[in-house]
Amino acid sequence: MKTEIMRLQKDETRPEQTGRLLLGAMLVNAGISHLTYARDDFKAQVPPWLPMETDAVVLASGGVEIALGGALLILPRRRVLIGRIAGAFFLAVFPGNIAQWTHHRSAFGLNSDRARFIRLFFQPLLVAWALWSTSAWRRTRQKRLR
Numbered sequence: 001m002k003t004e005i006m007r008l009q010k011d012e013t014r015p016e017q018t019g020r021l022l023l024g025a026m027l028v029n030a031g032i033s034h035l036t037y038a039r040d041d042f043k044a045q046v047p048p049w050l051p052m053e054t055d056a057v058v059l060a061s062g063g064v065e066i067a068l069g070g071a072l073l074i075l076p077r078r079r080v081l082i083g084r085i086a087g088a089f090f091l092a093v094f095p096g097n098i099a100q101w102t103h104h105r106s107a108f109g110l111n112s113d114r115a116r117f118i119r120l121f122f123q124p125l126l127v128a129w130a131l132w133s134t135s136a137w138r139r140t141r142q143k144r145l146r
Contacts, residue, residue, distance in 0.1 A: 009076045012135055019133030020072050020079055027069025027086070034062025044107035045096035064089060072134070083134025090126045097123055 008017055034042050042058040050057060068089060071082045100107060101116035110116045131137040 009079065011138075012076070012079070016133050016135055017076075019129060020076070020083075023086070023129055023133050024069045024072030027065045027072065029069075031062045031065030031067075031069060034058050034065060038108070041107035044105040045093075045100045047095050047099035048103070061093060079134040080136045080139050083130050083136035086130035086134070087127045087136070090123060090130060094120075094123045 008014065012020075033039075039055070039058055042061070043054045046054045046057045068082065068086050072079065072086070075082065097116075097120055099105070100110065101113065101120060104113060104116075110119055128137075131140075
């Protein structure tokens, strides 16, 4: 198993592999925090217009993060698909970041509108990280060139 995780995949660069493994570990950690010690902070990001119980959204998104992170770590041959799904997930949860800012909710040490606004600019970076580190970005460009 470990050899499969650490084996550089065909057309995967060492920086991409490192980025993929770091993103996978970060997602697993974030998912665990959804289910445990940061659960209340994540509730601050659930938009009020979402027709689901806030705690259920936090638990479900935590489960998705653990699954995505684990998949990035142990399924390197599926990294392109998983990277695209992770990028879409980061886009899907972006309204939560906007809700935290527009509803002036303090969480994760973001206790000012300025800090919450600056946080919004990090979500596109997560999307880019997911697509770059899994070769999804490169594969999409190569397909368009053909």
